[in-house]
Amino acid sequence: MYPYIANTPKDEKEMLKRIGVESIDELFADIPKDLRLNRELDLKTAMTEAEVTRHMNELGKKNCTNEYVSFVGGGVYDRHIPSVVDHVISRSEFYTAYTPYQPEISQGTLQVIFEYQSLITNLTGLDVSNASLYDGASALAEAAFLAVDKTRNKEIIVPDNIHPNTMRVVETYLRFKNIDLVVIPTSEKGTFKKTALEEKISKNTAGVIVQNPNFYGLVEDEIEEIVKLTHENKALLIMSVDPITLGVLKSPGEYGADIAVGDGQSLGNGLNYGGPYLGFMAATNKLIRKMPGRIAGQTVDKDGKRGFVLTLQTREQHIRRGKATSNICTNQALNALAASVYLVALGKKGIQEVANQSAQKAHYLYQQILEKTDFKPVFDHPFFMEFAIQSDRSATDVKSELLKEGFLGGIELEQCNAKFKNGLLVAVTEKRTKEEMDQFVQVLEGLK
Amino acid sequence: MSERYYTKKHEWVLVDGKEATIGISDYAQDQLGDIVFIELPDVDDEFEKEEDFGVVESVKAASDLYMPISGKVIEVNEDLEDAPELVNEDALSNWMIKVEVTSPDEVEELLTEAEYKDFIEEE
Numbered sequence: 001m002y003p004y005i006a007n008t009p010k011d012e013k014e015m016l017k018r019i020g021v022e023s024i025d026e027l028f029a030d031i032p033k034d035l036r037l038n039r040e041l042d043l044k045t046a047m048t049e050a051e052v053t054r055h056m057n058e059l060g061k062k063n064c065t066n067e068y069v070s071f072v073g074g075g076v077y078d079r080h081i082p083s084v085v086d087h088v089i090s091r092s093e094f095y096t097a098y099t100p101y102q103p104e105i106s107q108g109t110l111q112v113i114f115e116y117q118s119l120i121t122n123l124t125g126l127d128v129s130n131a132s133l134y135d136g137a138s139a140l141a142e143a144a145f146l147a148v149d150k151t152r153n154k155e156i157i158v159p160d161n162i163h164p165n166t167m168r169v170v171e172t173y174l175r176f177k178n179i180d181l182v183v184i185p186t187s188e189k190g191t192f193k194k195t196a197l198e199e200k201i202s203k204n205t206a207g208v209i210v211q212n213p214n215f216y217g218l219v220e221d222e223i224e225e226i227v228k229l230t231h232e233n234k235a236l237l238i239m240s241v242d243p244i245t246l247g248v249l250k251s252p253g254e255y256g257a258d259i260a261v262g263d264g265q266s267l268g269n270g271l272n273y274g275g276p277y278l279g280f281m282a283a284t285n286k287l288i289r290k291m292p293g294r295i296a297g298q299t300v301d302k303d304g305k306r307g308f309v310l311t312l313q314t315r316e317q318h319i320r321r322g323k324a325t326s327n328i329c330t331n332q333a334l335n336a337l338a339a340s341v342y343l344v345a346l347g348k349k350g351i352q353e354v355a356n357q358s359a360q361k362a363h364y365l366y367q368q369i370l371e372k373t374d375f376k377p378v379f380d381h382p383f384f385m386e387f388a389i390q391s392d393r394s395a396t397d398v399k400s401e402l403l404k405e406g407f408l409g410g411i412e413l414e415q416c417n418a419k420f421k422n423g424l425l426v427a428v429t430e431k432r433t434k435e436e437m438d439q440f441v442q443v444l445e446g447l448k
Numbered sequence: 449m450s451e452r453y454y455t456k457k458h459e460w461v462l463v464d465g466k467e468a469t470i471g472i473s474d475y476a477q478d479q480l481g482d483i484v485f486i487e488l489p490d491v492d493d494e495f496e497k498e499e500d501f502g503v504v505e506s507v508k509a510a511s512d513l514y515m516p517i518s519g520k521v522i523e524v525n526e527d528l529e530d531a532p533e534l535v536n537e538d539a540l541s542n543w544m545i546k547v548e549v550t551s552p553d554e555v556e557e558l559l560t561e562a563e564y565k566d567f568i569e570e571e
Contacts, residue, residue, distance in 0.1 A: 289487060320505065
């Protein structure tokens with residue numbers, strides 16, 4: 001009758017009697033009647049195993065998997081994942097492991113975290129990395145907390161060209177800590193406007209956020225000046241970056257940023273229908289004590305053999321508690337492992353190759369679109385591997401025409417900002433072929 | 449240099465003209481246990497009396513440091529960054545910050561050494 005619940009109706013009765021109530025419903029007496037469901041849940045009757053298999057298969061068929069060619073980006077990219085990544089992360093030692101509550105007994109898990117951290121510090125050019133966070137958006141919000149905690153100021157300045165979804169997450173996180181989020185306008189070119197920062201920055205500023213490449217795919221060209229201005233005001237500079245682009249672009253460390261964050265999906269993680277991904281965070285040494293999450297370290301045991309420890313445990317659970325910068329208790333271990341295997345498999349040259357190929361292919365597609373179709377660029381500024389175009393037709397129309405031909409067309413910019421009428425944000429990764437791009441252009445040509 | 453004054457939050461302060469040196473009491477370091485990290489403010493930071501200016505982290509807990517008097521930080525004991533255990537060894541000579549006092553009258557409100565001894569005996 002109750003295959004998975006140990007308590008029989010008789011047990012239930014005895015328990016209720018012991019605590020002096022008549023029914024389970026009585027336990028919810030504190031909840032006002034009008035807030036209760038007051039009926040049974042609308043659940044289907046039990047299915048047999050064969051029926052469940054058939055049902056799940058039908059649900060599964062609704063997913064589109066490989067039949068569409070993706071030109072969608074906006075922080076999450078359809079990249080080639082070497083098969084070694086899945087091979088390693090599918091090992092049950094990693095796949096089934098839970099967060100190391102007794103950390104030093106899980107040497108393999110700690111080593112993975114340590115190596116992941118080492119790779120992230122290499123990539124970002126900063127001193128320390130934590131064990132990873134939920135995703136890029138919450139990592140940026142956590143970086144804002146870190147800046148507030150370090151500077152004791154309560155104001156974060158952000159340009160309106162970061163990812164709009166990320167902006168929403170940051171707004172939500174900051175609102176409940178009474179931190180002011182000052183959004184500054186971007187330039188006509190779509191880039192960070194230094195003069196807008198000059199107007200707003202003051203000694204009350206805790207941190208300044210720069211996303212590079214920004215949401216429109218454009219490469220920011222005034223980062224040095226922004227870093228200088230931020231530091232003159234004793235605020236921290238937070239860079240939100242795409243890890244793949246760091247194979248080519250100057251790293252946050254080289255720019256003099258204090259904190260670097262981003263989404264690590266691009267590093268060996270699938271699209272996963274929106275998650276799970278991982279957020280990464282790296283910072284300068286002087287912020288190590290205030291970093292959210294945990295940090296693994298390498299040491300030697302009493303016999304001098306290499307071993308790993310949790311050098312800084314999740315701060316809110318131990319010692320710091322209410323004084324911790326963040327309440328994040330976890331990390332995205334399996335996703336971080338995928339990122340590590342990916343980075344190691346590709347190596348320094350491989351990452352450069354992925355970044356270069358993506359950029360070259362994106363520029364090829366961009367040129368073809370401008371030459372052969374009515375589409376015009378939305379911005380006149382160098383981009384990396386993602387660009388915005390527009391025409392007389394609505395982006396919704398354009399996307400549905402592309403979908404008919406098997407293409408996921410991109411992101412409708414108008415939904416993010418009404419001023420970019422009919423704007424379509426198109427991303428190109430190293431995975432796209434010349435044929436795919438030429439066909440994509442043909443569909444756009446056909447729209448004339 | 450004048451007498452050493454204390455607060456009920458277990459900080460001590462030595463006032464010398466416009467300059468005050470601040471640390472934590474021997475009783476405080478003993479209660480905290482092994483200190484593993486001390487977070488101190490930056491030079492030029494300004495604090496009101498009773499405002500928290502840093503955190504002492506021991507193997508047991510993290511505790512805020514409160515200003516005995518209002519002032520602007522003029523010097524931070526950087527030795528404590530790498531060797532926070534110095535405070536366990538000698539809490540009275542290993543000071544944390546030096547400040548420029550902004551309201552010298554506030555000293556009147558602090559506990560004398562004898563008053564502080566009585567206070568911790570009651571605790």
